[in-house]
Amino acid sequence: MKIAKASLVSPDRNGAYGAVAVALSIFVFAYSARFGQVSILLYYGLWLPLVVVDYRRVLGHAGRNVWIVGFAVFACLSVFWSAAPGMTARTGIQYLSHVVCALIAVRVISVKTLARGAVAGIGMVLFYSLFFGVYHLDPLDGTYSFVGAFASKNQLGFYASLGIYFAFVAPVALGERGLWLAASGVVVLLAGYCLVASQSATSVLTTALIIGLWLGMRGVGLLRPRHRKGLFLAAAVCGGMLGIAAVYGGGIDLVLGLFGKDSTLTGRTYLWQQGIEAAMASPVFGVGYQAYWVQGFSEPERLWEEFYIATRSGFHFHNTFIEAMVETGLIGLTLLTVVLLVTALGHTRRLLNEDHDIQSSVLFGVALLLVVRSFVEIDIMNPYHVGSFLLYFAAGKLTLPQASRQRPAADPRPAQAALQVGQLRYR
Template sequence: MQTNAQPPLGGVATLPPASEKPEQGVRTDTLIAIAALGSLFLLPILASLAPLIFLAFGAFLMARRPASTIDALVRNWYILILPLYAFASTLWSAEPNLSMRYGFQLLLTFMIGIVIAHRVTAYTFLAISFWTSVPIILISALFGGARLDGIALGVFAAKNAYATAISMFALAALGLLFARETDRLTRLAALFGVLISPALLISAQSSGAIVTTLLTVGSFGMFVVGGWLTAYQRRGYFTLLFSIFAVLGLVVAVFHQQLLEILLALFDKDTTITGRTELWEIGSNLISERPFLGLGFQSFWVQNTPDAEELWAYFKIDARTGFHFHNTYISIGVELGIIGIALTAILLFSSLARSVQWAVKEPFGTAGYFVGFAVLIAARSMVEVDVFYQFSASSVTIICGLIYANQALAAYRASQPQITNEAIRTIVYPARLADTKIASADRGAPS
């Protein structure tokens, strides 16, 4: 839960043990969270070390306060349904050993994410995401590689991965820039990050990343504007804003095909979206073969699987690994069926919806960051697979965003004045209540 008064790098949502000083508990939890989260954000540099560091420090964070860990997991049991279902797919998986292994890793990722959200504040999480992204972006910009056609790759294997990292870095910089808790030095660093991001994004030449970044920054800005309005003005502003979104949503639903063609023409893209439509058709056919349960968690892209081998050969993926259907819902549907698609959509859009509610109440940088991140992932979910696989920084961010939003909204409700039954009776029956009080006073008066 976010508070106005915090230690330099954030705070915790639960109290440390009585034997430990509060400041020491805060500092220790923050350092552990930095190591765990930082390893995921530094995945392009740390490679196979990143999951080991995340698990080691994540396990340490959970073991420090077992009672607090259990309480956090019980409170957020619904978030664990998806990874538990992925783990359970071992029972019907085409590759049971892989589904068991990766399903358990996904469950651990979710559990650690939940505990992190209960040990450090939302602002601390935002600061960690920014500062751990700085070395990736700087190394990519100064020493990163490029394709033969001049498109920048940074330290990543593909331009889209680099562009996505820039988008997330820009969003974190914006969040810190407009957060109330940010000190002057950090605000200057965030401003520098915001200023260099457009040039870096253009160097990666990813049209999809440019579109989704504009959408993300726009949604962030719309909510942050509310921070400069009075409560009365804010109510009217957000009512107007949501009305406009409703109309735009209707227009997109009716004219989505025409709008897609215009967008593709604008960025000089072919109508197959670089072969994605073919992948989507094949994925949809695979879902129809096992619609409810799917093939098992991460059991499709396995070497010597006929369909996977055929797709690798068709799309010239010589490594025969590291490929997906370029659509979050189709990828999940192939592995976990319609049930998996439903669980994925519920979790992702619950995080988005609750973050929006939070940003309406507190339209500042921290809430805006989690709204923007959920918008970014939701927008990219139609063409990429960014969330709900093991050791994914994006998955942890979506989970924590949902928990932080729930905490902030619960705190907001608790801070509001409670209307008692007596107050309601006073409003509805003022005259009757007054007569009752007069009669009671008369009975109590000495004769």
């Protein structure tokens, strides 16, 4: 049995394979800690062999991705000054190979296939959590919350947020109907329940904010291109002023109070302070990628004890920029911030300058969600994480030529037929 290359690597013809690959990848991202190395090998097996199928199409022009892979390469290089070189070497290679898989997906997966795979994959993740999930006590605020099959309610909340977003844009932006519309409805119900049960204020607030901003950008897109930038700038200024007023006027405390939280964000402000102090000890290069939260080191041991982390693992500073500064210093922070901001601003610019850019419309929401969450989570700094995969996928799409994003390649058969007819007439 011979399988056509296009059914694997052509974004216009590999919808079935692409959706399955994305769905299984997301499931692996969620539960690789449970299923171990076999699941990671499955993830690599979905993407890396495509290079052998058609390396020119799959790899593309490597020079366009230099700004995208900069942080991953620097993370690997940090092994030379790492406080835990063995940990840095292993996780650095994992992160770089994870980025490579995401960039392969950029070349072979359309945004519609991504959305379908995300709906299916997140649906499986949430179903699994509902069947095998548990409740955990948060010793800091004394409340029980549903964490699903994860170790943290914030991770369950993140998948629920992504589930609601992709299930929303699938019919609204991508025009999904029939089976995929029904699947989106089921995922919205599952994600909504998990979002409430997890009691993750971060996920609830960011989900509502991103959906609102996406609809706002959709409204801006109805205007002519020359009017969009002015309205967008005015809305950004007004939003900034409202944000400042909320911070200094007590609005933030009021909103957090609705979720039973206080202005310290359940100890996160103290954790941020500790992270900033740790970053100042090695401000340029950091202590090495993934080399801070290592068992046996005095400072992480102290923080694990203060925050009742009995497993002494899976903890972080709950802020992407502080975590990046601690591990990779100012250089790493700059490289990672470039990827995050260029991705968000790049898709925003395309929406302001172009009409009916469905791809950037979907990826704009993804990038914005990651930007907002970066202030309270580290979704984009770890290998085998759905946040980092989506970030590099969205970034990679900015490197593709405009024509290949907007229109499928022209079918050469009509031109060939016309040429043959002309040759016959000449004879």
